[in-house]
Amino acid sequence: MLWSIPIATIAGTVVRVHVTFLLFLVWVGATQWRIGGRETALEDVLFIVLLFACVLAHEFGHIFAARRYGIRTPEVTLWPIGGVASLERIPEKPSEELVVALAGPAVNVVLAALLILLFGASFQEAVATELENPRAPLIARLAAANLFLVVFNLIPAFPMDGGRVLRALLAMRLGRLEATRIAARIGQGAAFLFALAGLFLNPMLIIIGLFIYLAATAEAQHVAFQDGTQGLAVREAMISPVDALLPHETLEDAIDRLIRTAQKEFPVVDSLGRPAGLLTRDVIIRALRDAGPTATVSDLMTSAPTVPYWRPLEASLVLLNQSKAPALLIVDDQGRLVGLLTPENIGEMMLVRSMRPDFRFRRPQAARRLG
Numbered sequence: 395m396l397w398s399i400p401i402a403t404i405a406g407t408v409v410r411v412h413v414t415f416l417l418f419l420v421w422v423g424a425t426q427w428r429i430g431g432r433e434t435a436l437e438d439v440l441f442i443v444l445l446f447a448c449v450l451a452h453e454f455g456h457i458f459a460a461r462r463y464g465i466r467t468p469e470v471t472l473w474p475i476g477g478v479a480s481l482e483r484i485p486e487k488p489s490e491e492l493v494v495a496l497a498g499p500a501v502n503v504v505l506a507a508l509l510i511l512l513f514g515a516s517f518q519e520a521v522a523t524e525l526e527n528p529r530a531p532l533i534a535r536l537a538a539a540n541l542f543l544v545v546f547n548l549i550p551a552f553p554m555d556g557g558r559v560l561r562a563l564l565a566m567r568l569g570r571l572e573a574t575r576i577a578a579r580i581g582q583g584a585a586f587l588f589a590l591a592g593l594f595l596n597p598m599l600i601i602i603g604l605f606i607y608l609a610a611t612a613e614a615q616h617v618a619f620q621d622g623t624q625g626l627a628v629r630e631a632m633i634s635p636v637d638a639l640l641p642h643e644t645l646e647d648a649i650d651r652l653i654r655t656a657q658k659e660f661p662v663v664d665s666l667g668r669p670a671g672l673l674t675r676d677v678i679i680r681a682l683r684d685a686g687p688t689a690t691v692s693d694l695m696t697s698a699p700t701v702p703y704w705r706p707l708e709a710s711l712v713l714l715n716q717s718k719a720p721a722l723l724i725v726d727d728q729g730r731l732v733g734l735l736t737p738e739n740i741g742e743m744m745l746v747r748s749m750r751p752d753f754r755f756r757r758p759q760a761a762r763r764l765g
């Protein structure tokens with residue numbers, strides 16, 4: 395991820411800190427220094443670092459719970475507004491989602507209990523004799539912060555943990571699509587309230603509200619997509635026929651093709667019709683400026699994943715997202731190119747499905763003239 399610095403790897407998950415989080419620390423330190431001097435500044439920065447250690451522990455609650463169900467988490471990123479663990483997927487079984495969602499707040503319950511138990515004897519006293527004992531109030535604040543994390547995360551605003559708990563519970567009765575629709579709607583409503591409260595209380599709430607709104611909307615679309623692609627194969631959604639380029643063709647040939655067709659991505663195939671790479675409009679335009687007129691297609695092309703035409707559409711879209719390639723190259727049983735799959739044409743297919751859920755997509759059988 396851009397602007398985030400890897401600081402450690404824990405059990406196969408890379409822990410990253412976003413630059414804005416470091417800026418946030420600097421800001422807190424500087425502000426406190428001005429108000430209360432060096433001591434206050436150090437203590438506040440230490441408090442925030444410890445608080446985010448608790449947030450990280452919370453994320454690892456989710457991560458380890460997900461691992462029980464065979465879901466890996468490549469990375470977790472700390473932002474000023476909290477931690478984001480990028481689980482490979484969210485478990486589809488409601489009972490599993492429930493466990494994964496609750497595991498995060500459960501960690502904070504344990505941490506709060508430990509802090510109170512271990513340091514609780516001097517809890518009251520510590521607050522009273524704040525000046526003599528600067529360490530104790532920090533622990534007290536940390537215990538309180540953990541309790542706050544539990545309550546805050548369990549607000550049923552999807553996609554926060556509470557929202558996921560709500561979705562899982564609803565899904566047990568209503569099915570995943572309907573449950574997500576309801577949970578996302580509640581999440582969007584809560585996001586609006588957050589932003590509204592932010593206007594009066596703390597501008598940070600506006601950012602959190604925006605974040606929740608976008609995430610709730612994205613999740614609702616994602617589940618609608620899953621529902622819409624169920625049972626479809628790649629060949630039902632792919633662009634076919636497509637115009638392809640040959641590796642030895644020149645930049646001029648590519649430009650000519652760009653102008654004469656509506657395509658924005660051009661597969662590159664060898665003489666047997668097998669995919670060799672991909673050339674996008676952006677790359678062609680850039681080459682126009684940077685590369686010489688003798689540049690060939692093979693100099694400019696980038697790689698893209700190859701997928702057989704019978705592969706389930708949903709799994710292929712996951713691959714498309716993960717590879718960050720602009721398109722997938724679709725091949726027949728002999729490994730020859732038969733089509734392209736891009737986010738755009740999947741979007742068109744979803745549009746058709748949302749208008750006519752019963753629409754039957756044709757299954758194009760074979761390749762066509764290439765080159």
Ligand SMILES: [Zn+2]
Binds near residue numbers: 453498547
């Ligand atoms: Zn969580």
